[in-house]
Every structure is written in structure tokens, then in C-alpha cells.
Amino acid sequence: MQSVTKKFNLFKVAFASAIQLTRQRHDFINQVTATALWNSVSPTKKRTGRGKRGQARKKVDLGRHKVLGENELGIEWPGLNAKTENKLYKRTRTEQQAYVEDREKFKQGFRREKTVVRGWTGAQWGGLRIPAPESTEDNSFEDFQCVLLQAARVAHRDKTVGRIYRLRCMVAVGNGKGVMGIAGSTSANISAAVRKARNKAFRRLHVIERYEDRTVYEDMFVAHHRTWMQIRKQPKGYGLHCHRAVTDICKLIGFKDMYVKTFGSTTMLNLMKCFLKGILKQETYQQKADRLGYHVVELDPRRCNYPVVLASPKKENEKTVPNDEYTEYMNQELLVRDVKKQNKSSWSHFYKAIHSNNRGIPVPKCPWLPEELTQLKYLSLDSS
Numbered sequence: 001m002q003s004v005t006k007k008f009n010l011f012k013v014a015f016a017s018a019i020q021l022t023r024q025r026h027d028f029i030n031q032v033t034a035t036a037l038w039n040s041v042s043p044t045k046k047r048t049g050r051g052k053r054g055q056a057r058k059k060v061d062l063g064r065h066k067v068l069g070e071n072e073l074g075i076e077w078p079g080l081n082a083k084t085e086n087k088l089y090k091r092t093r094t095e096q097q098a099y100v101e102d103r104e105k106f107k108q109g110f111r112r113e114k115t116v117v118r119g120w121t122g123a124q125w126g127g128l129r130i131p132a133p134e135s136t137e138d139n140s141f142e143d144f145q146c147v148l149l150q151a152a153r154v155a156h157r158d159k160t161v162g163r164i165y166r167l168r169c170m171v172a173v174g175n176g177k178g179v180m181g182i183a184g185s186t187s188a189n190i191s192a193a194v195r196k197a198r199n200k201a202f203r204r205l206h207v208i209e210r211y212e213d214r215t216v217y218e219d220m221f222v223a224h225h226r227t228w229m230q231i232r233k234q235p236k237g238y239g240l241h242c243h244r245a246v247t248d249i250c251k252l253i254g255f256k257d258m259y260v261k262t263f264g265s266t267t268m269l270n271l272m273k274c275f276l277k278g279i280l281k282q283e284t285y286q287q288k289a290d291r292l293g294y295h296v297v298e299l300d301p302r303r304c305n306y307p308v309v310l311a312s313p314k315k316e317n318e319k320t321v322p323n324d325e326y327t328e329y330m331n332q333e334l335l336v337r338d339v340k341k342q343n344k345s346s347w348s349h350f351y352k353a354i355h356s357n358n359r360g361i362p363v364p365k366c367p368w369l370p371e372e373l374t375q376l377k378y379l380s381l382d383s384s
Helices: 002-024 034-041 095-108 190-202 244-253 269-280 283-292 325-330
Strands: 128-129 145-158 160-176 178-188 205-207 220-224 229-231 258-265 296-300 306-311 334-338 354-358
Touching: 145 178, 145 190, 145 244, 145 269, 160 190, 160 244, 160 269, 178 190, 178 269, 205 306, 220 269, 229 269, 244 258, 244 269, 283 296, 283 306
Parallel strands: none
Antiparallel strands: 128 145, 145 160, 160 178, 178 205, 220 229, 229 258, 296 306, 334 354
């Protein structure tokens, strides 16, 4: 035991003399920056030049959450883990255990849970969920969800500065109960652009009608510039089969069963305008009955096309004259789109023509056949 104490005292004297020597000599670390020191020991430096893909090792703080000179022995070294005025001291077992517990509590204050923030893909901002604004006394936004649809880099020219780059963000908000808003805004950074677009979307909320709180009222074909959409209502349990941005919009509105086929340009701005153009123009069955003056009837295929009355017009709007479906079908609006070449044959120039898509009621099927046609199979070739 005496030999151990003698060695400890000798080490104590040697360490004290070393501290005095280090105070007298020139300090090299204080003259060189941390970046220069890290680059001197880092194995790879960041290469410059076009086409270079040199990966520099990220700077790591090796002394983070650590105390220089601290170990399991619990020795307090003056100038390292204790004040320079203190003397060399070795903690007892209880003191060392209490010190370790305090350090663990201190570390837990800096630890953060790793959360993966991801949109549709890891390389884009689109599809990212952002928090809704805080509720106030007049307005509550607890049920609303916000989705960042696009974050694009845009620029405009200035006569003195030149090209000025900014960020344009498009945000959609909705509560899943038929209320939805969408807006876009530009700013110098993405956080400000998202905040401005979100606040603008809450000022432009729309109430959208839903059939059975799950789908649209009727099939439709919509066109906006070079984007065309075919929107179809689907039975319960079908789900959402559409573009990923349209899927998020449907969830914000409250649509659960829908099929949307997109043609042409799929830029985010045209995509949203085309979809909202068709959704906002749809009519409920009662609105259609009041406008046309006829009963809105649906043929149920599950019951052998048994007619089911969905809505009836008001008495002042009711019409007694039969509806001319042929004239209505021929007078409907035509939406025309281009079709790309299907093959490279000599007849391919015929396929470059336009294809028309009729928006409106389809051609009604003939419910009966003439007797002459039904009796053809019983007739023979010899009969006159």
C-alpha cells in the first residue's frame, strides 16, 4: 500500500511540473484553426473542378459530451477536469457514482430523437407533411393537415442586379371532410415560402361536395392547357388509383374511392388546376335535377338495371316534355387532345390525328331489339 501511495505522489509531482512547463512554452493549438487541423489529418480533401466527386470526411467533434481527463478512476486533475486552483484529488466511490449520474442526465438533455422527414421520394420536397398553424380564439385548425406539393427554384431578371433566384412552394390544406385549399408563394428561402403559401391556402378554402362522403357524383373529362384528366367514381372499397399528388389532394378533401387517369403534361401547377377545375364544377344530383327539370335516375346493375331515383326536381322546375338525349349528346362540348404515334409503320401518319373525348352523358344503349332481328336465327335461307 505504501508503494502505491509513493507512486501516486511521484506522479502528482511530475504532473504539476508538466503543467508549469506547458504554461511557459508556446501554445501551438491556439494559433491554428480547427478547420486547418482537421484538414491536416483528414484522409480525403474535397476536390474542386468540373466532374470531380471527391467526398470530404465530415468534421466530427471528438470531445463532444466528454470531459478531458475524466475516466473511471475519478481523479480530478487541475487544469483538465477541475479548476487550476484546486489540488489533485481522487473521488470516493459514492462521489464517483454521483458524478456519473449527473453526467448522464446532462447528456440526455442534448440527445434528440432521430425523425425521418420524407415526402414521396428522398430527393424531393413534394409530399412532405408540414404542421398546421396554431389555433386562435376565433379559428381552430386542429383537424387540418398540410402537404407541401412542390418546391421549385424560379428566377426573374432585374435591370441592375441581373438574375435573381427565389423558391416557389405550393401547399395544400384540408380537413378530410370536404374543405380544402391550395395556394403557392415565392420567397428567398424555403421556410418563408412554405409559411406564406400555407397561410394563403387557409385564406382560400373551398367546400367540395362528395357523394356518400367518399367519391365524386359523376364521371368527367377535364382539360387544362396540355393536361387532360379522366375522373371516374368507383364503388366502396376501391381506393384511390391516381397520381401521387392527386392522391394527397383526395385525402385532404375526403375522397376515398376514385380513379383518375392523367394524359399530357404532368407539371404540378397544371395538374392541380386541371383536377380542381373538374372537382369544383361537379353538381349534386339535386342541383342537376333542378337545372334540367327531370328526375335523376340510376340503373343499378346489381339488381338487373332496376331504376333508382336519386333526386327529383322542384315542382316549379319540373318538365313534362321527354328529354331529347340525342340532341343533348350532339350539342355537348368536345375536348380535343393529341395522340402520339403508336407505331412506326407506314400508316403511322394516320394515328397522328386528333382524338376527341366527349364530356357528358354517353350514347344510350338500345333497351330492346326489333322483332325482325330477334327472329333471324329461326329463318332459313330458302324462305322468301
